[in-house]
Amino acid sequence: MFYLKVLEITSLYTILVLGVYLLTGLTGLFSLGQGGFVSIGAYTAAIAYLKFHVPFPLALVMAILMGMIVGLFIGIPTLRLRRDYFLLVTFGFGEMVRASLLYLAQLTGGAMGLAGIPKLVGLPLILVSIIVITFILYNLKNSRFGRNCIAIRDDELAAASMGINVYAHKIKVFLLSAAITSYGGALYAFVIMFIEPNLFNWLESAKLIIITFVGGMNSLSGVLVTSMVYYSFGEFFRFVDVWRDVLLALVVILVTIFRPGGLFGSWEIFSGNLLKKRKEEAL
Amino acid sequence: MILEIKDLSISFGGVAAVVDFSMYQEENKITGIIGPNGAGKTTVFNLITGIYQADSGKIYYKGRDITKLPAHERTSLGISRTFQNIRLFNNMSVIDNVKVPYVVKIRYTIFEEMLKLPRVLREEKSIDDKAREMLGYFGLAGYSNYKPKNLPYGIQRRLELARALMAEPELLLLDEPAAGLNPGEVEELMKLILKIQREKKLSIIIVEHHMELIMNICSMIHVLDFGKKIAEGTPYEVKKNRKVLQAYLGDEG
Amino acid sequence: MHIIFQQLLNGLSLGGVYALEAVGFGLIFNVLKFSNFSHSAIVAISAYFGFFISRYLFPNFAVTLLMTAIFGGLIGVVIEKLIFRPIRLKNAPLTLFLVNSITAAMLVQQVFAATLGSDYYTYPEFMKETAWRLGAFTVSKTYVIMLTISALVLLFLSYIIRKTKIGIAIRAASSDIRTPSLMGVNVDFIVSVAFFLAGILGGITGYLLGMTYSVDPFIGSMILKGIIAAIIGGIGSLGGGVIAGLLLGATESLLISQIGASLTPIVVYSSIIILLLIRPEGISGKRFIVKA
Numbered sequence: 001m002f003y004l005k006v007l008e009i010t011s012l013y014t015i016l017v018l019g020v021y022l023l024t025g026l027t028g029l030f031s032l033g034q035g036g037f038v039s040i041g042a043y044t045a046a047i048a049y050l051k052f053h054v055p056f057p058l059a060l061v062m063a064i065l066m067g068m069i070v071g072l073f074i075g076i077p078t079l080r081l082r083r084d085y086f087l088l089v090t091f092g093f094g095e096m097v098r099a100s101l102l103y104l105a106q107l108t109g110g111a112m113g114l115a116g117i118p119k120l121v122g123l124p125l126i127l128v129s130i131i132v133i134t135f136i137l138y139n140l141k142n143s144r145f146g147r148n149c150i151a152i153r154d155d156e157l158a159a160a161s162m163g164i165n166v167y168a169h170k171i172k173v174f175l176l177s178a179a180i181t182s183y184g185g186a187l188y189a190f191v192i193m194f195i196e197p198n199l200f201n202w203l204e205s206a207k208l209i210i211i212t213f214v215g216g217m218n219s220l221s222g223v224l225v226t227s228m229v230y231y232s233f234g235e236f237f238r239f240v241d242v243w244r245d246v247l248l249a250l251v252v253i254l255v256t257i258f259r260p261g262g263l264f265g266s267w268e269i270f271s272g273n274l275l276k277k278r279k280e281e282a283l
Numbered sequence: 284m285i286l287e288i289k290d291l292s293i294s295f296g297g298v299a300a301v302v303d304f305s306m307y308q309e310e311n312k313i314t315g316i317i318g319p320n321g322a323g324k325t326t327v328f329n330l331i332t333g334i335y336q337a338d339s340g341k342i343y344y345k346g347r348d349i350t351k352l353p354a355h356e357r358t359s360l361g362i363s364r365t366f367q368n369i370r371l372f373n374n375m376s377v378i379d380n381v382k383v384p385y386v387v388k389i390r391y392t393i394f395e396e397m398l399k400l401p402r403v404l405r406e407e408k409s410i411d412d413k414a415r416e417m418l419g420y421f422g423l424a425g426y427s428n429y430k431p432k433n434l435p436y437g438i439q440r441r442l443e444l445a446r447a448l449m450a451e452p453e454l455l456l457l458d459e460p461a462a463g464l465n466p467g468e469v470e471e472l473m474k475l476i477l478k479i480q481r482e483k484k485l486s487i488i489i490v491e492h493h494m495e496l497i498m499n500i501c502s503m504i505h506v507l508d509f510g511k512k513i514a515e516g517t518p519y520e521v522k523k524n525r526k527v528l529q530a531y532l533g534d535e536g
Numbered sequence: 537m538h539i540i541f542q543q544l545l546n547g548l549s550l551g552g553v554y555a556l557e558a559v560g561f562g563l564i565f566n567v568l569k570f571s572n573f574s575h576s577a578i579v580a581i582s583a584y585f586g587f588f589i590s591r592y593l594f595p596n597f598a599v600t601l602l603m604t605a606i607f608g609g610l611i612g613v614v615i616e617k618l619i620f621r622p623i624r625l626k627n628a629p630l631t632l633f634l635v636n637s638i639t640a641a642m643l644v645q646q647v648f649a650a651t652l653g654s655d656y657y658t659y660p661e662f663m664k665e666t667a668w669r670l671g672a673f674t675v676s677k678t679y680v681i682m683l684t685i686s687a688l689v690l691l692f693l694s695y696i697i698r699k700t701k702i703g704i705a706i707r708a709a710s711s712d713i714r715t716p717s718l719m720g721v722n723v724d725f726i727v728s729v730a731f732f733l734a735g736i737l738g739g740i741t742g743y744l745l746g747m748t749y750s751v752d753p754f755i756g757s758m759i760l761k762g763i764i765a766a767i768i769g770g771i772g773s774l775g776g777g778v779i780a781g782l783l784l785g786a787t788e789s790l791l792i793s794q795i796g797a798s799l800t801p802i803v804v805y806s807s808i809i810i811l812l813l814i815r816p817e818g819i820s821g822k823r824f825i826v827k828a
Contacts, residue, residue, distance in 0.1 A: 077813040096805035158370035163358035163387040242650035249643035
């Protein structure tokens with residue numbers, strides 16, 4: 001039972017990591033405001049369900065749409081600028097969502113949070129979600145969409161010269177990532193059953209990025225594995241929760257110095273074994 | 284006439300980089316742009332490809348005003364380029380590098396892509412075939428799965444050419460294609476440029492320092508100095524031009 | 537009217553600290569071209585350092601401030617040596633610098649959270665009277681000191697950057713990190729000095745913030761305000777950052793008095809997004825040119 005609980009939480013976080021994998025891992029866009037989308041998703045779904053009696057599946061859809069609409073507002077002004085603007089504005093965005101949730105206390109419950117959310121989400125839905133999202137991301141990674149992402153990450157100027165509409169593509173990536181993250185947030189609300197404005201601060205957003213880099217920007221499978229290990233570690237060793245982050249931080253710094261491609265390089269579980277891939281990279 | 288440039292100017296932070304530059308490019312011809320370092324040659328390329336937007340002046344491509352078009356739209360109209368300091372996508376395999384510019388021809392939608400529907404598989408198969416054919420054409424077939432940064436310099440230059448051609452351009456801009464190559468490789472490059480020009484029916488503009496290459500393959504040459512055009516003409520005319528000699532040799536000229 | 541004046545003064549003093557943050561952030565951005573979140577680590581470490589020495593060693597404001605400034609500078613140099621130099625020497629892409637800087641910020645925050653917990657630490661009272669009376673106005677000493685110190689530090693920095701050899705080398709490095717080595721100045725040294733200077737600013741920021749509020753593990757995240765100032769000023773423009781910092785502080789304080797503390801952040805953040813839509817280069821108008 002405890003193990004199932006751990007798997008549930010771990011998988012929930014992994015959905016959020018998948019959203020960041022697309023945005024940061026594949027496309028090289030850093031967002032410290034993913035927590036904002038988690039909150040938007042969680043609050044939209046919970047409020048729709050509790051206060052407006054929207055059926056649960058529709059509440060999930062509303063959460064996704066809300067995340068994408070807000071993403072559009074953030075993405076349009078920032079994604080045509082140097083990447084740093086996107087990063088810095090998303091950092092502020094997380095704070096802005098928090099401030100808004102506190103301000104809209106009548107709707108959100110303010111600092112007291114929102115309690116009484118029924119537990120409608122269990123492991124099966126979370127696992128199916130991970131499988132579906134991974135399937136979609138894997139497909140995207142291996143066709144035009146993924147090539148565009150990596151081209152933009154490697155060299156934006158060359159990408160534009162090769163016919164890629166860089167701005168439009170970044171917006172697509174960001175919206176898709178916002179959708180995945182808001183969806184994750186919505187599930188979160190119905191798993192944990194209580195949400196509050198500080199639910200997911202910039203540090204949590206930063207961890208999603210860090211996990212992506214430890215796993216390897218070019219390895220979706222590697223990121224999945226890293227995420228599952230990291231978050232389940234936290235559940236098993238609750239008493240050393242903060243030290244777990246210290247350990248993670250040290251691992252990241254060592255990885256960036258000694259294995260800049262991430263622990264897993266370009267390995268994918270679906271395409272041959274780790275050793276063979278390593279050899280190709282070495283070529 | 285495939286390209287016509289009228290009085291193009293741009294300045295950066297008050298420093299004029301290109302001043303009232305005009306030229307036109309005939310179809311199926313090779314034109315050269317030469318000039319000392321910092322004369323504004325690469326800036327002209329960046330203006331033609333849309334990396335920079337001109338402060339004033341006009342660019343017409345096949346009679347259409349493209350002055351304000353963003354870079355990627357110019358590529359899909361048929362303008363492609365290589366870079367002076369090679370800019371390959373280093374985290375992608377060689378074959379994926381070549382596939383990238385084919386984005387301008389792909390028909391499938393993002394939704395089909397997410398679910399890997401038959402049309403995606405079909406088009407990806409044909410892109411793969413085209414990419415392999417292109418690599419074969421440039422003698423790069425053996426390198427498909429390598430990462431570009433691990434390849435010798437000369438190979439990387441050829442790969443950039445292959446990638447540029449994958450967009451199926453009509454106008455190709457080559458930015459110092461001979462930089463860093465040894466004399467034997469330059470000789471090969473010269474033959475290669477003439478070959479692709481003939482076989483793919485391309486119009487080509489080359490920015491280059493390598494005089495022999497320019498003089499041998501260009502039918503028309505423009506000379507830039509401090510952002511201004513100081514001479515134009517056939518290789519023979521340019522070679523005899525006093526101003527050109529002065530610009531290149533300074534006081535000695 | 538009096539209240540508004542008072543608010544404005546308080547706002548400007550906080551703005552001075554935002555300006556310090558914006559400049560410390562912008563300095564590293566100029567030289568290495570990445571958003572240095574590890575600046576928050578320096579601020580946090582210095583805030584604790586300042587607290588401990590002023591509480592247990594010398595309860596003297598000037599001495600401990602100076603010590604904290606230098607300490608902050610050294611921390612800056614150490615951070616650069618430990619986590620940025622190794623990847624810089626390998627010509628790593630900017631994304632890895634960013635990852636390491638975010639990681640450092642997280643590391644420091646979590647170490648403090650793990651060791652010192654979420655307790656508050658309050659600096660000693662340095663002054664007997666906390667306020668001056670200027671006619672009809674009561675002026676908080678802390679705020680006046682804060683503003684004065686920010687101004688002095690920024691003037692000092694401006695002198696270093698404009699007039700000294702190393703300052704000029706740093707400015708040269710801002711346009712192209714490769715040229716200074718041609719001019720015979722060691723790039724590693726320039727980068728170290730830039731981190732030292734930014735660290736001094738971070739140290740003073742930490743001290744002033746710690747003195748005004750109190751110290752907890754999350755104090756580093758207050759550089760968010762400095763980052764916002766840097767965006768408004770135009771990233772990479774140090775002068776723009778200073779003006780924007782003061783402006784942000786003053787506006788914030790006026791907004792808080794007029795529309796309340798809960799709505800203010802929402803208005804501020806939305807304005808930034810609108811600003812980027814209309815004038816992405818910020819108030820300084822400095823734009824980065826992409827090299828092709």
